[in-house]
Amino acid sequence: MASSNSQDLYAVADFCLIPMGTAEPSVAEYIAECARVLQKSGLKHQMHGYGTNLEGPWSEVMQAIHDCHAAVHAKGAPRVATDIRIGTRVDRDIEPGTGNEGKVQRVQAILAKDSQA
Template sequence: MAVFAFSVAPMTAGESVADQVAEAVRIVRESGLPNRTTSMFTEIEGSWDEVMPVIQRATESVARGGHRVSLVIKADIRPGAPAGQITSKIARVEERLAADETETGHS
């Protein structure tokens, strides 16, 4: 199991890339794998064999029309970890922050 964060966009100067990025995100969402999109990355959770073809299809969709493409991938690979790390990692940090606030009296 792993959580992958990736960013894909055509390398065009001065143009909006929203349409191409939206198509890539649509492909990720249609995969059925746990995912979320932020302003910088799309995160997707699953095995290598599940996730990499999705990232490839998303990248290929951005490359349509002959665009040169920028692709950045980061992975948190956790052999044997249970599914749900895409949300539980954040929950663990929030729990620690809440505990720190309780201990220090800061809110």
């Protein structure tokens, strides 16, 4: 999972890939194809109901999303739209693979204090 560019920003992303113009209303087969691409990428990812959290070096995250587009087109979707939110930070080191997890844990710790009060 090492970056090809030592200056690459570490990116924590959430993206929603939307196959368009398919014959069926379900897009699960296309999303499964994207999931296969992400598994091969080696990047930390977690699918959820309306998208996927993905993290790693910026260039690798963007390449993985590109590769998902290419795979979904190859599967027969004539159009693909993707919404992407990406966060980076340079004020502290993020242990690779813990970006999304760390964000959730921080909020959970704050909420845990509420129950102790």
